[in-house]
Amino acid sequence: MRLYLQLLNIITLKELLSRKTKLVVVHHVSNVLDSVLPVRDIANWAHGVGAKVLLDACQSVPHMPVDVQSLNVDFLVASSHKMCGPIGIGFLYGKIDLLSSMPPFLGGGEMISDVFLDHSTYAEPLSRFEAGTPAIGEAISLGAAIDYLSGIGIQTIHDYEVDLVRYMYEGCFQSQIFASMGRHLQKRSNKLHFVPSMLRIFTLPILRQFLINR
Ligand SMILES: Cc1ncc(COP(=O)(O)O)c(C=O)c1O
Numbered sequence: 574m575r576l577y578l579q580l581l582n583i584i585t586l587k588e589l590l591s592r593k594t595k596l597v598v599v600h601h602v603s604n605v606l607d608s609v610l611p612v613r614d615i616a617n618w619a620h621g622v623g624a625k626v627l628l629d630a631c632q633s634v635p636h637m638p639v640d641v642q643s644l645n646v647d648f649l650v651a652s653s654h655k656m657c658g659p660i661g662i663g664f665l666y667g668k669i670d671l672l673s674s675m676p677p678f679l680g681g682g683e684m685i686s687d688v689f690l691d692h693s694t695y696a697e698p699l700s701r702f703e704a705g706t707p708a709i710g711e712a713i714s715l716g717a718a719i720d721y722l723s724g725i726g727i728q729t730i731h732d733y734e735v736d737l738v739r740y741m742y743e744g745c746f747q748s749q750i751f752a753s754m755g756r757h758l759q760k761r762s763n764k765l766h767f768v769p770s771m772l773r774i775f776t777l778p779i780l781r782q783f784l785i786n787r
Pocket of ligand 1: 600601602603604629630631632652653663
């Protein structure tokens with residue numbers, strides 16, 4: 574159990590933050606440990622030292638309600654293919670005042686507002702960051718996927734997954750044959766990663782080494 578706690582000692586992150594920190598990038602839900610990070614706290618710590626927060630919500634957006642305003646993150650990214658959408662596209666959310674203050678990172682069609690002999694002005698976000706012909710088909714398909722998930726209801730999907738995971742725990746883990754990688758975490762998601770119990774003794778040290786070296 575100590576190993577699990579060491580892996581997710583989030584206070585270590587708080588101690589690493591300083592006025593030199595510009596951007597804190599964290600995942601919302603880990604695809605390895607099933608953990609859900611205390612994003613609002615992390616955002617408060619980061620903002621306290623003047624840093625911005627980018628949340629990787631690839632594993633949370635399709636499975637649970639995610640409210641950017643209550644989490645108070647500055648940017649959020651998620652990928653389409655984890656939300657029943659096509660591959661090759663995802664999305665970036667950013668607070669509008671931040672996006673408006675940022676220069677474009679690519680030049681191309683539709684990101685220019687006016688062109689003068691000696692300078693150009695840029696389009697407002699989001700066009701400013703979408704130079705060239707966008708992935709139109711993928712964007713339409715992603716929109717359809719979001720409509721599909723919204724039609725079912727993210728809360729409904731979340732509640733269903735809670736039931737599924739509970740069923741899995743009761744069915745498999747009581748037998749002691751399988752062990753969940755994140756079962757001791759205080760706050761875990763509805764994802765479930767598990768290994769045969771006997772293998773966990775080998776897997777955890779390797780996993781820990783892997784995460785420490787990243
Ligand atoms: C938290 C998280 N972020 C990012 C990714 C990678 O996303 P993509 O496949 O869109 O590159 C994954 C993949 O599993 C993930 O779990």
